[in-house]
Amino acid sequence: MVAVVESADRSQAALAGGMFLAQEVGATPFVTPESFTDEQRLFFKTALQFCREQVLTQAERIEAKDNALLRDLLRRAGELGLLSVDISEAHGGTGLDKTTSLLLAEAMALLGSWSVTFGAHTGIGTLPIVWFGNAAQKAKYLPKLASGEWVAAYALTEQGSGSDARAAKTKAVRSADGQHYVLNGSKLYITNAAFADVFVVFAQVDGDKFTGFIVERGTPGFSVGPEEHKMGIRGSSTCPLYFEDARVPAENLLGELGKGHKIAFNILNYGRLKLGAGVIGGMKLQLENALKFAQERQQFKTPIVRFPLIREKLARMASLVYALETMTYRTAGLVDGRLASKERSAPDYDAHLIAAIEEYVTEASIMKVFGSEALGVLVDDAVQIHGGAGYIEEYPVERAYRDARINRIFEGTNEINRMLITGMLLKRAVKGDLPLFALARSVADALSRAERPRARKQDALAAEEVAAECAKQLALHGMRLATEAFGTELDRHQEVMALLADVVMDAFALDSMVTRTRQVAGDGALDPTRVALVRLYAQESTTRAFERTRRALCSILKGEALQAELKRLATLDAFSPYDPAELRETVVAALEVAGGYPYSAA
Ligand SMILES: Cc1cc2nc3c(=O)[nH]c(=O)nc-3n(C[C@H](O)[C@H](O)[C@H](O)COP(=O)(O)OP(=O)(O)OC[C@H]3O[C@@H](n4cnc5c(N)ncnc54)[C@H](O)[C@@H]3O)c2cc1C
Numbered sequence: 001m002v003a004v005v006e007s008a009d010r011s012q013a014a015l016a017g018g019m020f021l022a023q024e025v026g027a028t029p030f031v032t033p034e035s036f037t038d039e040q041r042l043f044f045k046t047a048l049q050f051c052r053e054q055v056l057t058q059a060e061r062i063e064a065k066d067n068a069l070l071r072d073l074l075r076r077a078g079e080l081g082l083l084s085v086d087i088s089e090a091h092g093g094t095g096l097d098k099t100t101s102l103l104l105a106e107a108m109a110l111l112g113s114w115s116v117t118f119g120a121h122t123g124i125g126t127l128p129i130v131w132f133g134n135a136a137q138k139a140k141y142l143p144k145l146a147s148g149e150w151v152a153a154y155a156l157t158e159q160g161s162g163s164d165a166r167a168a169k170t171k172a173v174r175s176a177d178g179q180h181y182v183l184n185g186s187k188l189y190i191t192n193a194a195f196a197d198v199f200v201v202f203a204q205v206d207g208d209k210f211t212g213f214i215v216e217r218g219t220p221g222f223s224v225g226p227e228e229h230k231m232g233i234r235g236s237s238t239c240p241l242y243f244e245d246a247r248v249p250a251e252n253l254l255g256e257l258g259k260g261h262k263i264a265f266n267i268l269n270y271g272r273l274k275l276g277a278g279v280i281g282g283m284k285l286q287l288e289n290a291l292k293f294a295q296e297r298q299q300f301k302t303p304i305v306r307f308p309l310i311r312e313k314l315a316r317m318a319s320l321v322y323a324l325e326t327m328t329y330r331t332a333g334l335v336d337g338r339l340a341s342k343e344r345s346a347p348d349y350d351a352h353l354i355a356a357i358e359e360y361v362t363e364a365s366i367m368k369v370f371g372s373e374a375l376g377v378l379v380d381d382a383v384q385i386h387g388g389a390g391y392i393e394e395y396p397v398e399r400a401y402r403d404a405r406i407n408r409i410f411e412g413t414n415e416i417n418r419m420l421i422t423g424m425l426l427k428r429a430v431k432g433d434l435p436l437f438a439l440a441r442s443v444a445d446a447l448s449r450a451e452r453p454r455a456r457k458q459d460a461l462a463a464e465e466v467a468a469e470c471a472k473q474l475a476l477h478g479m480r481l482a483t484e485a486f487g488t489e490l491d492r493h494q495e496v497m498a499l500l501a502d503v504v505m506d507a508f509a510l511d512s513m514v515t516r517t518r519q520v521a522g523d524g525a526l527d528p529t530r531v532a533l534v535r536l537y538a539q540e541s542t543t544r545a546f547e548r549t550r551r552a553l554c555s556i557l558k559g560e561a562l563q564a565e566l567k568r569l570a571t572l573d574a575f576s577p578y579d580p581a582e583l584r585e586t587v588v589a590a591l592e593v594a595g596g597y598p599y600s601a602a
Pocket residue numbers: 120154155156157161162163164188189190191192230233238406409410411412413414415416494
């Protein structure tokens with residue numbers, strides 16, 4: 001596929017969000033864990049050590065809802081500078097790059113309850129003030145949030161408004177003397193609520209101006225309801241909030257009046273990237289634990305790790321980690337790349353940062369959906385490897401299985417994020433930011449000639465390169481046909497949107513994995529373990545991507561037109577499977593040597 005990038009600023013255009021779909025595999029090198037700086041590695045190591053030694057060892061107490069311990073852990077994390085990577089130095093933070101911020105999210109995710117507590121505090125709770133607070137608000141709140149002296153929470157969801165966040169009913173009315181906003185209403189499922197000191201709360205001013213506020217614990221008329229009893233992440237606090245004529249000082253209005261959606265959506269964009277990164281930490285730990293269990297557990301006088309069906313699962317787990325890790329840090333590097341020329345202490349730095357994150361909304365939604373579902377598959381395999389023990393509370397994998405489920409629900413449900421993946425790509429294509437329609441037309445021409453993409457590099461991943469290009473062509477072709485058939489009504493054809501989003505995800509994953517593996521090898525030979533990881537993923541994803549596109553076409557076209565299109569599409573069903581036993585043997589041998597996932601950043 002030839003990228004159609006005519007712009008004068010070719011390199012910048014080549015790095016645009018969603019561009020992976022328009023570019024050939026490997027067209028633009030990207031950040032991978034192998035290219036992390038020493039500082040990034042050291043930071044990750046420190047955070048990982050903190051989480052292993054101070055958090056994981058206290059799992060029982062945390063799960064028993066020991067809020068004092070959680071607060072204490074946050075304070076200790078603050079002392080190590082782990083709460084402030086996204087806060088500028090001027091406000092008591094370290095203001096590090098986004099790759100480091102995502103590495104931190106990964107390191108902190110060894111225990112679901114802690115990961116969510118930490119993420120709500122440093123992410124959705126603190127970032128609205130970092131990005132949208134005025135000077136006085138930043139000076140008042142950020143140093144205390146950076147040190148862990150105060151804990152933050154974020155209150156958007158209500159009984160009647162979850163996915164449809166702007167339908168919030170909590171009201172705010174300015175008092176007659178102009179000194180306060182008087183809030184009435186309630187919020188639901190608020191993380192950290194039981195012990196947070198500072199809440200970012202969204203309310204409709206005068207009925208329809210959706211606006212953010214900073215509300216402090218102890219505000220008259222504001223109260224926190226009882227703990228919810230949850231399926232998982234039981235050690236994290238989740239409560240409703242009530243506002244009964246709560247008097248919030250007028251100076252606590254956050255950002256601009258009526259622009260609360262800007263805060264909410266930008267925070268969510270970043271939250272999705274962080275969720276993807278966090279999931280990696282949980283996945284690596286569960287893979288390590290499952291491997292250890294399989295090595296120790298004997299049946300039929302044999303360690304179960306010797307059985308092919310156990311090894312197959314371990315190999316699949318590793319392949320999913322490699323996929324997610326590669327996509328996540330590729331995206332983090334892209335965000336950092338956009339900010340490289342910006343001065344961190346400049347007053348407009350945060351505006352550039354928000355724009356850089358917004359540029360990669362498609363990638364962020366992919367991280368969220370892919371990460372949460374990959375984790376689901378992985379913990380399911382991990383439970384299965386544990387047999388009956390996997391179902392018993394005493395084993396951490398039982399908790400990990402329950403904890404994993406929430407990731408598909410918060411930070412925008414996976415349904416909403418699937419709509420966003422396809423929707424945002426098409427929106428950018430319509431605006432002319434991405435050359436997707438021009439490319440889709442050349443795909444259609446190539447399909448008419450039964451012409452399939454060819455590998456640019458004839459190495460051990462040539463077939464996987466072609467598979468990645470085929471997945472991109474399937475997505476482009478499907479998106480064009482869907483747009484032609486449904487036009488502005490496409491949003492209503494949710495199955496088509498979701499099927500195409502899945503194809504896009506597989507294309508991004510495979511493109512990223514092939515490129516990383518080649519980048520790591522440089523001019524040398526490809527690493528056989530990495531090749532096997534990519535092949536395992538390609539083997540699963542290519543048939544899936546092809547089938548999903550066929551199903552999408554069945555919603556888009558009918559009768560002879562459908563039959564003709566399905567026939568043309570067959571050109572892209574090109575992948576020859578491998579012997580799965582060879583692939584899993586290569587991967588599991590490397591896992592056994594490393595005692596877990598072999599490519600950790602620490
Ligand atoms: C443990 C936990 C912690 C949380 N922490 C916080 C927090 O700190 N702050 C906060 O503000 N919120 C928080 N939430 C709330 C969370 O963000 C919401 O639950 C989530 O956004 C989904 O909203 P909902 O529960 O109202 O589900 P709904 O929006 O009612 O969705 C129900 C189902 O309908 C689907 N659906 C909805 N709209 C569409 C559509 N247009 N097309 C297709 N399908 C659709 C959804 O995908 C879902 O499957 C938390 C929730 C939990 C469980």
